[in-house]
Amino acid sequence: MAFRSGLVALIGKPNVGKSTLTNFIVGHKVSIVSNKPQTTRRRVLGITTTDDYQIAFVDTPGVHEPHTQLGRSMVDQARRGLMDVDVILVVVDGAHHPGEQDREIAKLTKAHTKEKPTPVILCLNKMDQLKAENVVRHVEAYQALFETQEYMLTTATKGQNVGELLTLIVNELPERAPVFDADEFTDQSSRFLSAELVREKILQATFQEIPHSVAVTVDSWEEEGNLSRIMATILVEKTSQRAILIGKQGQFIKKIGTEARLEIEEMLGHRVYLELHVKVSEGWRMNPRVLHELEYDQ
Numbered sequence: 001m002a003f004r005s006g007l008v009a010l011i012g013k014p015n016v017g018k019s020t021l022t023n024f025i026v027g028h029k030v031s032i033v034s035n036k037p038q039t040t041r042r043r044v045l046g047i048t049t050t051d052d053y054q055i056a057f058v059d060t061p062g063v064h065e066p067h068t069q070l071g072r073s074m075v076d077q078a079r080r081g082l083m084d085v086d087v088i089l090v091v092v093d094g095a096h097h098p099g100e101q102d103r104e105i106a107k108l109t110k111a112h113t114k115e116k117p118t119p120v121i122l123c124l125n126k127m128d129q130l131k132a133e134n135v136v137r138h139v140e141a142y143q144a145l146f147e148t149q150e151y152m153l154t155t156a157t158k159g160q161n162v163g164e165l166l167t168l169i170v171n172e173l174p175e176r177a178p179v180f181d182a183d184e185f186t187d188q189s190s191r192f193l194s195a196e197l198v199r200e201k202i203l204q205a206t207f208q209e210i211p212h213s214v215a216v217t218v219d220s221w222e223e224e225g226n227l228s229r230i231m232a233t234i235l236v237e238k239t240s241q242r243a244i245l246i247g248k249q250g251q252f253i254k255k256i257g258t259e260a261r262l263e264i265e266e267m268l269g270h271r272v273y274l275e276l277h278v279k280v281s282e283g284w285r286m287n288p289r290v291l292h293e294l295e296y297d298q
C-alpha cells in the first residue's frame with residue numbers, strides 16, 4: 001500500500017472528548033483535558049506517523065456561543081480549523097441524542113463541504129456511557145444530521161475502537177508523502193505546553209467561574225545542565241480568585257505546582273524547578289493585547 005498522509009479536523013462541542021482522543025492517538029499530551037468546557041483555547045496540531053500513514057489532527061476549541069473576546073477568538077479558530085483539511089472528524093457525545101449545539105455544528109460542516117467536498121467521519125465518543133437500547137437511535141440520528149454513513153463508537157479515555165476509527169480515517173486520506181518528521185508530534189512549543197499543563201491542573205481542581213478566569217504565562221525559562229528553571233504567572237480576574245488559588249498557607253498553589261512539575265518533567269525528560277506566581281488582571285479575557293501575549297489568538 002502506498003503511503004498516505006493528510007490533515008484531519010476534529011470538530012465538536014466542548015467536552016465531548018476531542019483532546020482526549022488526540023492525546024491517545026498521538027501518545028503524548030498535546031492538548032490538555034478537563035471536564036470544564038473551553039479547556040482548549042487555541043488550535044493544536046497532534047501528529048501520528050506509522051510505516052503506512054501520517055495523520056495531523058487539528059484539535060480545535062469547541063464551537064460554542066462566544067461572549068468574550070477570548071470566546072470569539074476560539075470560535076474563529078474552530079472555523080479556520082476546517083480550511084484545507086482532507087477529512088472532517090466530527091466528535092459527538094454518543095451517550096446523548098443530538099441537540100441544538102450539534103445542529104449548529106452540522107450547519108458549519110455542511111456549509112464547508114458544500115464549498116469544498118470533504119469526507120465526514122463521525123466519532124460517537126463516550127460509548128462507555130451509552131445505553132445499549134440507545135445505540136441504533138443515536139447512531140442514526142447523528143448520521144442523518146451530519147449526512148454521512150461513516151461512523152465509529154469509541155471510548156477515548158480507554159482507547160477503545162480508536163484503532164478502528166484510524167482505519168476509517170486512513171481510507172479517506174490521499175496517497176501522499178509524509179509532511180512532518182516521524183518524531184514530530186505537535187506544533188506547540190515546550191513553553192506553551194508547560195503553561196498549559198499548569199492550567200490543566202488548576203482546571204481539574206477548581207469549579208464555577210475560576211476555570212474560565214484563569215490563564216498561565218511562562219515568564220522565564222533557563223536551562224542549567226539537566227535542569228529547567230521555569231517561572232510562570234497565573235492570571236486571574238479577581239482578588240477573591242487569587243486567594244482561592246493560593247489557598248491556606250499556600251497549600252493549593254503548592255499542590256498545583258507539584259502536579260504540573262511532575263508532568264513537565266515527564267514531557268521534557270529531565271528535572272524541573274517550577275515557580276508559580278498569581279496575579280490579578282481584571283478583564284484579561286476582553287483584552288486583545290493580553291490574548292496576544294498568551295498566544296491564544298494564533
Ligand SMILES: Nc1nc2c(ncn2[C@@H]2O[C@H](COP(=O)(O)OP(=O)(O)O)[C@@H](O)[C@H]2O)c(=O)[nH]1
Pocket residue numbers: 012013014015016017018019020021032033034035036037038039040062125126127128129154155156157158
Ligand atoms: N466517560 C468518558 N469520558 C470521556 C471520554 N472521553 C473523554 N472523556 C472525558 O470528558 C471530559 C472532556 O474531555 P476533553 O478531551 O477535554 O473534551 P474536549 O473539550 O472535546 O476536548 C474529560 O473529563 C474527559 O476525561 C470517554 O470516552 N468516556
Ligand SMILES: [Mg+2]
Pocket residue numbers: 018019020031032039040060061062
Ligand atoms: Mg479540548
